[in-house]
Amino acid sequence: MNTSTFNAPVVESPDGFHLGDGHRRVIAWMIYLGFAALAIGIINGLGQALNYARIDILQYFPGMRDYYQGLTVHGVVNAIVFTFAFTNGFLALTTSRALARQLPLAALWVVFGLMVAGFALAGFSIGTGRASVLYTFYSPLQAHWSFYLGLVLLVVSTWVTAGILFVALAGWRRENPGKRIPLMAYISVATYGMWVLASLGIAVSVVGILLPWSLGLVATVDPLLTRTLFWFSGHPIVYFWLLPAYVSWYVMVPRHAGGKLFSDPLTRVVFIMFLLLSIPTGFHHQYTDPGISGGMKAIHAGLTFGVFFPSLVTAFSVMYALEIGGRRRGGSGLVNWFARLDWKNPALVAQLLAMLSFTLGGATGLINASYNLNQAIHNTAWVPGHFHMTVGSAVTMSFFGIAYWLIPYLTRRELVGKGMALLSSWVYFIGVLVMARGLISGGLDGMPRRTLIMEAPYTKEGWELAGLLTGLGGTLMFIGGVLFFAVLAGTVLFGKKTEGEPDIPFTVTHEAPAETGWEVKLDRFRYWIIAAVVLVLIAYGPFFASYLPGAFTSPPYRFF
């Protein structure tokens, strides 16, 4: 096969597809909702970062009672509302486009409605000080029932989206028997398949235990059980944040860079590995928990190292695509091609910088996952240092980058303020590195996370510099965010109307999907889901078998 001239499409009917105007509108509203949530989250993030620098701006926030209420807002809107809303809209679009099928419009509006209702309920309980329990809501701290109900609605919005995507795929298969699933649809649907399975932990915990408890229907809870169910979903949720960015890195970034994706089958294998390995790893968040055996934790450690592998494969594939692009633009030598990439394209630059910060985020994540080494940093400021380089920048900046083509695509308007968009990415990127440097060094010196450091009666040498860097970096991130929102608002309100029907920027692959052989089996999601369930049973079965029926001995506390 002459691979250098071969180009396989990643979508059905690559020459064009008409997305209905109603569909454009509802997807646009989902994206707006996500970014509105992020705006609230970033404002609160500034307050959090400045706390470490001993500057109190939260006192000027209307209705804000204390630091922990602000931290709850920051976590819930950024990690749940922003990511869910963006992903529900974005992957609905990629699936619809990849299959060249319209999705049911009414169902998409149901998704939007569920998110608005969930956001409103959770926002009400947090805003009125009834739910300062942070986004992990560990029992027996008890939030108002509306907080839990809001979370349920937000999760259900992802399930409805999953249903829409699964039905669309099934319909496409009926009409295209024997054909390989278009790659862009495959990876989008795999992401939702993983998440539906992963979210069962949180669903059982919230619907089965915490919601009835908050309504007074049951008197006591089991803190270790609800915590374990939380992390059953709480680790794979990071892949639900990350995989939409990977979708973009695999099938859109190569196009922005002028390269192409290397391998279709390898891309599918990567997403299947995430489907299999994302969930049976949750105990790596509970290494320091009493009540879970060291052996079970060791199994989860091994599997966590396993789920690191598809990200290393991704690094290779993405680098390959970028290198082709850079060399086509005249780059030569070992590294010069990287400098030759199109550093004037805001969609590309945001995602290149996202990838750079993700290399550090991944490395620190591997340290977190490192079994007993975790005790050196568990629950110190190191941890937010780590995840601001993953979800707080790799994902967030990728979503910024996607927005730079997606908003013009959805609104049929030209991007306003390209220079400002580029500046936003650089400022945000430098900001996150400075902030992470602060948090990580503070964490190594024992500085705790989730703590009102400003008013703590204890302190240590090294925390002062760490705090200053955290405050400085957080301020830069805030400014980067403001610049992004200026571009977003400018485009939506004042962007010049464009003519014609644009398409979304997808790439081609070097290696096409095979029509025969083992690769075809990759498309049989049913079997992969069964395999994922088996792995979950192996990883969690022994714990639940020995632990259940659990110790429901804790009454509720409202220490806020």
Add this chain to the structure above:
Amino acid sequence: MNVKKVEMVFLSLCASMLLVFLLALFYSAYGMGMHLPGVEATVDPREVRQTAPFDEPGLREVGEGQYEAVFLGFAWGFQPREITVPAGSEVTFIATATDVIHGFHVEGTRVNFMLIPGQVARQSYTFREPGEHLIICHEFCGAGHHLMYARVIVE
């Protein structure tokens, strides 16, 4: 350039790296005895203050240079507030929470675990150098979370 071959080399190196890291960790745990907290005992948090050993929190000598330190975490403090041990002592921390989840980190050491109501945590550590260590509650436990700390003094 044969991309397939380069890729195989890259991925083999990645996989070997992960494997070496993992083996080193398991050696440090199972070969050198640096264990994580595991399944110890359960206790009803509503009656924990009447249940031994938590009815008498504090430090006791259990052998030559060996101590047990029984701690309770609650909103918002630890009991005891301070313990003092001679340098070279091996201290076994035995701790739980009376109300909500708290954290227990003896900073500067690998004594770092969660206090979960209903579960007893246990970890040993040898304090070789004289000095002072903060014990910090590092899990959010309510409005006064940042006020919650204690101290280990090594003489």
